[in-house]
Amino acid sequence: LQLKNAMQAKFDRIMVPLAEQLITEDQRAHVTFDAFFGNTMFHEVAHGLGIKNTLNGRGTVRTALRQHASPMEEGKADVVGLYMVTQLFERGELTEGSIEDHYVTFLTGIFRSVRFGASSAHGQANMVRFNYFQENGAFSRDAASGTYRVDFEGMRAAVDDLGELILTLQGDGDYDGVDQLMSEKGMVPAELQGDLDRLDAMGIPRDIVFEQGIEVLFGG
Numbered sequence: 001l002q003l004k005n006a007m008q009a010k011f012d013r014i015m016v017p018l019a020e021q022l023i024t025e026d027q028r029a030h031v032t033f034d035a036f037f038g039n040t041m042f043h044e045v046a047h048g049l050g051i052k053n054t055l056n057g058r059g060t061v062r063t064a065l066r067q068h069a070s071p072m073e074e075g076k077a078d079v080v081g082l083y084m085v086t087q088l089f090e091r092g093e094l095t096e097g098s099i100e101d102h103y104v105t106f107l108t109g110i111f112r113s114v115r116f117g118a119s120s121a122h123g124q125a126n127m128v129r130f131n132y133f134q135e136n137g138a139f140s141r142d143a144a145s146g147t148y149r150v151d152f153e154g155m156r157a158a159v160d161d162l163g164e165l166i167l168t169l170q171g172d173g174d175y176d177g178v179d180q181l182m183s184e185k186g187m188v189p190a191e192l193q194g195d196l197d198r199l200d201a202m203g204i205p206r207d208i209v210f211e212q213g214i215e216v217l218f219g220g
Contacts, residue, residue: 004037009208010112011036017204019108022195024142024149030104034097039106042081050076054173064173068182070121072166075128079163082106086156103155107139107148114188115196115206124186131185133158146195 011033019031054064062069085102088094114126133139137154141147169178188196 006208006210007037007040008033013208014112014205015105015108017202018111018199019104021199021202021204022111022146022148023104023108024145024147027100027104027150030098030101030150031108032097032101032105035101035105036109038085038094038097039081039102039109042084043077044081046077046081046084047073049080051167051171055171056173058173061170061173065170065175065178068175068178071124071128071182071186072170072178074121075125076163076166076170078106078125078129079159079166082159083163086159099156100150100152103152104150107133107150107155111196111199114192115199124182127188128181128185129162130192131187131189132162136161141191146198 015031015036019028023031051061053060058064061073065072082102085094086099089099089102110126110130113122114130117123133155134141136158137151138158139148139150139155142149165181168174169181
């Protein structure tokens with residue numbers, strides 16, 4: 001269950017200011033509430049899909065991947081959810097907004113989520129995805145402005161490729177492969193950390209809480 005009023009508050013107070021600082025100006029219109037809500041919804045739907053038991057007799061995915069099981073599952077939910085959105089747009093099932101909205105909003109959402117830290121399952125999944133996408137041309141960073149631009153074709157391909165990689169690692173119960181992926185791509189690069197520090201210095205909140213119906217922002 002997603003609380004739409006809480007999601008709207010997060011979008012208005014956090015996602016929009018993040019986009020104004022980190023997304024290239026001509027793509028900011030693609031950061032929309034409907035895409036933010038939809039990406040989150042399909043992330044949750046994707047948790048119910050995929051591989052729960054390894055395909056080679058190594059038991060459950062959770063048992064085989066040990067401490068990496070949760071980050072891989074969160075990463076799967078993110079990319080498979082976005083893959084589902086892409087497929088629904090291409091089949092004409094989704095008609096409101098555009099896939100470009102979902103892609104740019106998805107990248108902005110990574111910036112929002114990673115501010116909570118890279119040590120949690122969500123945080124590690126965010127960093128693997130951010131680094132994989134950057135290395136595979138899903139987006140680029142302009143050094144002069146400190147803003148990011150989504151390459152829509154590159155994002156489409158990176159979603160497919162990373163989704164396939166994660167599902168294969170899960171299906172094989174490949175602990176060593178997952179451990180290598182996490183070691184290589186599960187950390188916050190210095191350039192991104194500098195951008196995150198800039199957001200903190202500007203006072204953009206990390207999250208919202210509600211106290212007896214009163215919205216409260218905190219930077220943490």
